[in-house]
Amino acid sequence: MSAAALKASGLGLSRNETGIRFPHAEEATALEDLQQRVEAALKNGGWDEPWRVHDLEELSPAEMTYLVEKGLMSPGFADGTGEGRGFAVYGDEVASLEIGGGDHLRLLGFRTGDELSVLWSLLSQLDDRLEGTINYAFDPCWGYLTSHPEQAGTGLRIYATLHVPTLMLTGRLASIALELVASGMGLSPLWGGAGGIIQVSNRGRQGKPEIETIQEIEDISRDIVEKERSVRKMFMRENPIQVRDHIGRAIGLAQHAWNMSFPECVNLLSAAEVGLELGLVDVPGLVGQAAFDAMRRLQPAHVVMEHMEAKQSGLESPEIDQVRARMLREIFAGARVLS
Amino acid sequence: MFADESPEWNLDFDNSDTCEECGEVGAVIHLLRVENGSVSHIRLCQKCAENLAGRTEGMALVLAVPAIVGRVGKAKEKGETGPSPVPTSDSQVCTVCGTTLADVKETGMVGCSVCYQVFGDHLRNVVQGGEEPPAHLGKVPRQGSASDIHRREVMRLQRMLRELVECERFEEAASVRDRLSELERAAPGGSV
Numbered sequence: 001m002s003a004a005a006l007k008a009s010g011l012g013l014s015r016n017e018t019g020i021r022f023p024h025a026e027e028a029t030a031l032e033d034l035q036q037r038v039e040a041a042l043k044n045g046g047w048d049e050p051w052r053v054h055d056l057e058e059l060s061p062a063e064m065t066y067l068v069e070k071g072l073m074s075p076g077f078a079d080g081t082g083e084g085r086g087f088a089v090y091g092d093e094v095a096s097l098e099i100g101g102g103d104h105l106r107l108l109g110f111r112t113g114d115e116l117s118v119l120w121s122l123l124s125q126l127d128d129r130l131e132g133t134i135n136y137a138f139d140p141c142w143g144y145l146t147s148h149p150e151q152a153g154t155g156l157r158i159y160a161t162l163h164v165p166t167l168m169l170t171g172r173l174a175s176i177a178l179e180l181v182a183s184g185m186g187l188s189p190l191w192g193g194a195g196g197i198i199q200v201s202n203r204g205r206q207g208k209p210e211i212e213t214i215q216e217i218e219d220i221s222r223d224i225v226e227k228e229r230s231v232r233k234m235f236m237r238e239n240p241i242q243v244r245d246h247i248g249r250a251i252g253l254a255q256h257a258w259n260m261s262f263p264e265c266v267n268l269l270s271a272a273e274v275g276l277e278l279g280l281v282d283v284p285g286l287v288g289q290a291a292f293d294a295m296r297r298l299q300p301a302h303v304v305m306e307h308m309e310a311k312q313s314g315l316e317s318p319e320i321d322q323v324r325a326r327m328l329r330e331i332f333a334g335a336r337v338l339s
Numbered sequence: 340m341f342a343d344e345s346p347e348w349n350l351d352f353d354n355s356d357t358c359e360e361c362g363e364v365g366a367v368i369h370l371l372r373v374e375n376g377s378v379s380h381i382r383l384c385q386k387c388a389e390n391l392a393g394r395t396e397g398m399a400l401v402l403a404v405p406a407i408v409g410r411v412g413k414a415k416e417k418g419e420t421g422p423s424p425v426p427t428s429d430s431q432v433c434t435v436c437g438t439t440l441a442d443v444k445e446t447g448m449v450g451c452s453v454c455y456q457v458f459g460d461h462l463r464n465v466v467q468g469g470e471e472p473p474a475h476l477g478k479v480p481r482q483g484s485a486s487d488i489h490r491r492e493v494m495r496l497q498r499m500l501r502e503l504v505e506c507e508r509f510e511e512a513a514s515v516r517d518r519l520s521e522l523e524r525a526a527p528g529g530s531v
Contacts, residue, residue: 010341018452021436025450071340110340128481136480137452143475145455147448149462152455154477159341178388188342199342209477296340 005225006218007197007292009115010071010159013123014103014146015130018137022147023084023100031084031100034134038099041133042088049091056087062315065301071110072096095122097130103146103155105130112293116158116214124210143206153205158214160221163292164228165196165270166235173198176224185220194263195270195295200224229277236278247275247337251283254332260325266295268328272335280338285331294331298324360387433457493522 016022020030042051059067067073072089077098086099098106107126109119137145144155167173177187184204190197200221202213236243250271253264260268273291275281286294296302300315307323357363359382431440434457438450443458455462474494496519503512 012341016452021451022449024448025436025438069340074341108341124478127478131481138480139452139455139475141474142455143477145452147450149447149449149455150466153475156477175389190340190342201342207476211477299340 004114005162005222006114006116006160007163007290008071008110008112008159008161009119010110010161010199011108011116011119011123012074012157012159013107013127014105014144014151014155014157015107015127015134016104016137016145016147017134018145019135020104023082023102023104024147026084028083031082033084034104035084035086035099037133038097038105038130039086039088041130042097047090047129049094051088051090051097053086053088056085062301062304065315066305067096069296069299069301072108073098074101074106074108077101077106090126095119095126097126102148105134110159112290112296114218116160116218117211120156120210120214151205153207154210154213155205156202156210156213157205158202158217160200160217161190161292162198162200162221162225162228163196163270163273164198164224165274166232167224167228168193168196168198170231170235172227172231176227180220183216183220185217191266191295192263195266197266197270197292197295232274232278243278244280244337247271247278247280251275251281251332251335251337254328255335257325257328259321260328261321262298262300262324265298265324265328269295269298272332275337281335282338283332283335285333285335298327303327358382358384358387360384360390431457489522489525493519496522 017034020026020034023031039053042053056064064073064078067087067089068075068078070093072093073087073096077085077087080101082100084100087096088099089096094111095107095109098108107123107130109123111119139145139152142149143153145152146155164173167176173187180187180200181203184202186201186203188199188201190199200217202217208216250268254268254272269291272281272283272286276283276286276291297306300320303320303323304315304317307327308317308319361384363384432438433450433454435453436450438454440458440461443449443454443461449455449458449462476494476498496515500512500515500519503509503515
């Protein structure tokens with residue numbers, strides 16, 4: 001079975017208004033004025049889809065984390081404080097806007113699959129509309145300006161989410177990371193590295209049009225995933241017992257555990273996906289949905305918001321691990337190891 | 340969801356350029372080791388970084404970040420190993436936002452868009468290694484002066500011409516060259 005190289009696509013587009021200081025240096029009144037002007041523009045008609053403006057003060061920690069887990073809010077913004085901060089979600093959660101975070105505005109888009117170009121097209125349209133309200137800080141040489149000069153340029157940060165457990169387990173990821181740095185890219189573990197899920201992103205924002213950088217990230221991602229698949233096959237040829245043992249144990253645990261942390265759950269789903277791709281297991285519960293989608297749904301705030309009655313119990317509740325284990329048992333019901 | 344760049348990632352770089360493995364001057368890579376959820380970091384030269392990367396086993400994930408990250412404010416201003424320093428005074432100030440050069444060096448951040456002009460020499464020195472930033476390519480604000488829009492179009496076509504020549508697509512290159520000539524003749528103010 002051949003799957004798309006990118007498990008998920010994400011974009012962050014930073015913009016600042018000219019004529020006022022960047023958020024870290026600006027006074028509360030000016031930031032609040034900016035927030036009000038932007039929110040008024042979002043609430044006015046004329047958008048293809050409606051914006052839903054959230055009051056950050058009213059969001060519970062679980063709701064905030066839920067937004068972060070969905071890729072609608074960046075972790076840095078969720079942790080931030082201060083005046084003049086606003087947040088809005090576009091349409092059916094296809095994009096979002098952070099106001100008064102590290103930059104005056106940051107448009108975000110996240111979706112599963114190979115969707116970087118589609119996302120860029122959407123964010124660029126929203127960006128054009130916002131420009132009717134905000135006069136962007138721009139310099140012909142530096143590009144779009146930010147408080148961090150090394151990030152001036154297109155303002156676009158691109159995130160390609162990849163599933164590369166074998167490269168991680170065999171230690172090959174380190175040399176890939178070094179190669180990426182040499183070409184101005186970076187590599188970060190998502191979820192602390194659990195399941196071999198990583199994100200490749202661009203560090204620099206200068207010297208190339210957005211679409212070229214997107215193309216470059218897509219090419220790099222395909223190369224990395226190609227290496228992962230080739231190492232998997234090699235590993236299977238050389239250590240078939242070890243591979244079967246690893247995957248078989250994962251299936252057993254997923255079917256019978258009653259308490260399951262999120263990182264362990266990601267590791268098990270990751271192993272199951274490798275088993276599926278190598279034709280070693282049959283997991284009916286994963287037919288029609290990628291293991292990555294299951295991982296997303298089993299994140300702590302997803303479990304609380306979608307599967308628990310007591311949403312106020314917070315993200316520390318031991319019940320979360322029990323509910324997750326039950327959900328995992330349901331996914332793996334009927335799963336079997338092929339001989 | 341986006342990979343968290345938590346405080347551990349905003350490393351407190353000091354001014355040392357010494358590789359922690361071999362002791363030689365010339366550390367350019369900061370390796371982050373993520374193991375069992377904890378992050379540690381080490382400052383290395385390229386060669387030692389590659390050697391260490393080759394020794395990684397198990398669930399350890401080693402990530403590399405270039406030393407320039409976070410160094411806008413803390414770059415060494417000495418001439419032997421880097422670009423020539425620009426003689427500036429730390430009391431130089433942006434009159435629009437009040438940010439001083441000392442602030443920029445301390446935090447690595449500027450206060451407003453005008454700071455890019457006021458501290459341009461310092462920023463080019465640190466971010467671009469003393470070079471002018473590469474001309475911005477890609478999206479530009481729709482609002483802009485006619486000369487800006489004209490200049491960007493010329494830059495775009497010049498780049499396209501270079502690439503077409505490199506690919507030996509000479510017929511298309513000739514057409515782009517003609518379009519460039521037209522634009523240069525029509526440039527606001529007579530020149531590009």
